[in-house]
Structure formats: C-alpha cells, structure tokens
Amino acid sequence: MSDKVVQALYNDDDVLMNAVKKVKAEKHHIEEIYCPFPVHGLDKAMGLEGTRxxxxxxxxxxxxxxxxxxxxxxxxxxxxxxxxxxxxxxxxxxxxxxxxxxxxxxxxxxxxxxxxxxxxxxxKLWPFKKAENPDVRTTDDHFLMEVPTHGNEAEVVALLQSTGAVEVNIVDSDH
Structure with a gap:
C-alpha cells in the first residue's frame, strides 16, 4: 500500500461510472468509492466479487x-x-x-x-463508530474515488482530471 491516495470528487453518477471504467482500463487499482446512494453497476465496473x-x-x-x-x-x-x-x-x-x-x-x-x-x-458498523468517509459531501451530492499512488502522483492526477472530476486532491493514506 502506498503512503498517498488521490481523491477525485464527481458530481454525477454517470461521469463516475465512465471514470471508473477509464481508470480500470489504465490498470490502476481503485481503493474505495464513496457514494451518497447506490450506483447500479458500480460493483461490476470496479471488478468486485459477489457477496455471500x-x-x-x-x-x-x-x-x-x-x-x-x-x-x-x-x-x-x-x-x-x-x-x-x-x-x-x-x-x-x-x-x-x-x-x-x-x-x-x-x-x-x-x-x-x-x-x-x-x-x-x-x-464493522458498531454503535457510536466514527464515520470513515473522507469528505462530508459524499453523504449529500458528490461521489469520491480513491486511487492509491505508487510514486506516480502526477500521472494519476492527470488521469482523474481527464475523467471529469470536479476536484482532485492528494492526501496521506491512513489505512
């Protein structure tokens, strides 16, 4: 795991879906996506396994x-x-x-x-557990994608900006 992650904020679920497909096509790992509501097909686009x-x-x-x-x-x-x-x-x-x-x-x-x-x-949802979403806007109207970096911050930032992100930030990973 890298020390930094790039967080890209999107304000539309269709733009997010296209961004996920583009990021996966470029062979980058998506650590997590935070959404205010379920997005149909997002799990399949991310390549997540089915639930048991x-x-x-x-x-x-x-x-x-x-x-x-x-x-x-x-x-x-x-x-x-x-x-x-x-x-x-x-x-x-x-x-x-x-x-x-x-x-x-x-x-x-x-x-x-x-x-x-x-x-x-x-x-791991316990009573009184502190929320883990990195940006409070993800509970209202924005979608956030986290992509870990491996010394290629500039490349990942440029890729995410080209996907239609309204905001891109590099933050230290606390995982």
Whole structure:
C-alpha cells in the first residue's frame, strides 16, 4: 500500500461510472468509492466479487425453521398437549398444517435479524463508530474515488482530471 491516495470528487453518477471504467482500463487499482446512494453497476465496473450474504441468510432461515419445529413439537405435543377445536395433539404430523404459519414466521425472523447482525459485523458498523468517509459531501451530492499512488502522483492526477472530476486532491493514506 502506498503512503498517498488521490481523491477525485464527481458530481454525477454517470461521469463516475465512465471514470471508473477509464481508470480500470489504465490498470490502476481503485481503493474505495464513496457514494451518497447506490450506483447500479458500480460493483461490476470496479471488478468486485459477489457477496455471500445470501448463503448465510439461507443458513439462518434453516436455523429458524429448525427452532420453530422443535419449539412447536415440545410445546404443543410433548409438554402440554391440548384438544383445540376437537383436534387432539397426538403427533406433530397430524397438526403440522396448523404450524406452517409459525414455521414461516420464525424462518423469516431468524433469517432477517441474523442477516442484519452479520452484515453489521462484516462491515464493522458498531454503535457510536466514527464515520470513515473522507469528505462530508459524499453523504449529500458528490461521489469520491480513491486511487492509491505508487510514486506516480502526477500521472494519476492527470488521469482523474481527464475523467471529469470536479476536484482532485492528494492526501496521506491512513489505512
């Protein structure tokens, strides 16, 4: 990693997308892009790998389904069987149609809540964490691209200026 990064600010997402494609075509590494809203296709243009959070969501849903089945079997069949509406609770299979909404709800509950917790842990978003965006304008209406330098500051600055950046700065890297 270099000691300096070049930060280029853009005020339009289409200009940013074209700039990313041009920077990648010149074989430069883009360290990070800060955006005020999601830009469709930016991850593909940057060459980022796909996320695996859907796999964890599926696993969390399976855990929720298992908890629902075990919980309902224990509560309604083993621990306190009840005769509800003339339907005795002799086995789980006989009463499973009545349990389907509970199984669905707990599957969704576990998948959603544990997926959010996993996302926050993976993204290192903790309560009271200091914001990491280098320019406050990236939360409003500007886009910022960081490109590390390896002794070629002038070349990177010229490239980013040619892509339509409204402002280009060289700053010390604090990574």
């Amino acid at each position: 959070i859907a796999i964890t969501s599926f696993m969390y849903g399976c855990v929720g389904l298992t908890v629902a089945i075990v919980m309902m079997n224990y509560i309604m069949i083993e621990d306190w069987p009840q005769d509800i509406g003339g339907k005795p609770s002799f086995s789980y299979i006989e009463n499973m149609p009545a349990f389907v909404p509970i199984m669905f709800e707990l599957t969704v509950f576990f998948a959603a809540h544990l997926m959010v917790i996993t996302f926050y842990m993976r993204s």
